[in-house]
Amino acid sequence: MLQEACSAAEHVALQLTRDGDSYAALGARLRAAQPGNVLTVARGSSDHAASYCAYLIMARLGRIVASLPMSLVTLYRSPLVTRDALAIAISQSGQSPDVIEPIRYFREGGATTVALVNDAASPLAGSAEWTLPLHAGPELSVAATKSFITSLVAAARLVAHWQDDAEFLAQIEALPAALRAATEVDWSAAIEVLAPASRIMVVGRGASFPVALEAALKFKETSVLQAEAFSGAEIKHGPMALIDEGYPLLIFATRGPTQASLLKLAEEMRGRGARVLLAAPADVSERDLTLPVGSTPDLDPIVAIQAFYVMAANLSIARGLDPDKPRHLSKVTKTN
Numbered sequence: 001m002l003q004e005a006c007s008a009a010e011h012v013a014l015q016l017t018r019d020g021d022s023y024a025a026l027g028a029r030l031r032a033a034q035p036g037n038v039l040t041v042a043r044g045s046s047d048h049a050a051s052y053c054a055y056l057i058m059a060r061l062g063r064i065v066a067s068l069p070m071s072l073v074t075l076y077r078s079p080l081v082t083r084d085a086l087a088i089a090i091s092q093s094g095q096s097p098d099v100i101e102p103i104r105y106f107r108e109g110g111a112t113t114v115a116l117v118n119d120a121a122s123p124l125a126g127s128a129e130w131t132l133p134l135h136a137g138p139e140l141s142v143a144a145t146k147s148f149i150t151s152l153v154a155a156a157r158l159v160a161h162w163q164d165d166a167e168f169l170a171q172i173e174a175l176p177a178a179l180r181a182a183t184e185v186d187w188s189a190a191i192e193v194l195a196p197a198s199r200i201m202v203v204g205r206g207a208s209f210p211v212a213l214e215a216a217l218k219f220k221e222t223s224v225l226q227a228e229a230f231s232g233a234e235i236k237h238g239p240m241a242l243i244d245e246g247y248p249l250l251i252f253a254t255r256g257p258t259q260a261s262l263l264k265l266a267e268e269m270r271g272r273g274a275r276v277l278l279a280a281p282a283d284v285s286e287r288d289l290t291l292p293v294g295s296t297p298d299l300d301p302i303v304a305i306q307a308f309y310v311m312a313a314n315l316s317i318a319r320g321l322d323p324d325k326p327r328h329l330s331k332v333t334k335t336n
């Protein structure tokens with residue numbers, strides 16, 4: 001896991017040299033077609049990448065995006081309207097029927113279908129009209145790392161080309177260097193707190209919420225740690241009742257409109273006795289962990305999760321586990 005996570009920068013660099021014409025052609029098609037409905041289809045870590053993709057599309061293009069509810073196509077056989085739709089699937093393996101079947105359904109119904117997929121020979125890759133490979137190389141560890149990071153980058157490229165935004169594209173080009181630097185950040189303070197922990201809340205908001213979801217899944221998969229992700233706006237609507245003395249909270253306070261509210265939340269939760277691990281950029285003096293940044297706040301989550309992955313792999317080992325062999329889990333899980 002650690003090795004694969006640390007190789008993300010080189011795979012992102014490779015991805016950025018590939019498929020530029022396809023992304024540009026897809027961007028032109030989307031600007032011309034102006035899809036009315038946009039939906040994402042993905043599972044596990046890939047679904048968290050899809051949440052980031054949805055955030056970028058909504059924030060930068062103003063299009064409303066929904067995550068296709070599970071089972072609607074595969075089990076309910078619901079007669080979903082496909083006209084004017086854009087369906088985006090994200091997957092490392094491209095194997096799960098509940099990702100493949102909806103993409104086939106939407107394609108047959110005339111929608112624009114896109115697969116951001118690592119295995120370019122997979123059934124998913126063959127099902128979508130537009131297949132954009134992640135170029136993450138073989139990923140052997142059960143826990144997705146480099147495929148997640150390359151999915152986020154592919155999502156950002158898709159949006160940049162859809163917007164035809166040269167500035168955002170240039171900012172994306174700077175990601176490999178930022179990712180390399182992020183592998184060097186020292187998050188050992190988190191390991192000290194979390195090695196003996198039995199539960200944790202992971203908090204993000206806006207662009208950082210997808211990485212909070214991803215971090216919580218990694219804690220479960222590789223550290224057998226009961227972890228729940230919440231938006232900073234949700235904590236007070238119920239979850240806060242769980243907070244008692246020493247309750248661990250990891251907060252991803254990336255830059256942007258939500259940062260101030262997350263810093264305030266950190267202070268308030270400290271006041272209630274929580275053991276807060278505030279991950280924030282270097283200019284935030286009250287941080288516990290330094291969050292590396294990208295060239296623009298919308299790319300910060302990509303760099304943030306890179307720093308987190310290094311810590312998560314080491315935490316798993318500190319807890320006496322093998323991050324590459326989580327119990328009960330498989331690399332490829334086929335659900336329908």
Ligand SMILES: N[C@@H]1[C@@H](O)[C@H](O)[C@@H](COP(=O)(O)O)O[C@@H]1O
Nearest residue numbers: 043044045046091092093144333
């Ligand atoms: N244990 C793995 C997860 O880590 C992964 O995120 C999910 C989605 O996989 P894929 O991206 O291949 O569709 O499948 C499995 O359940």
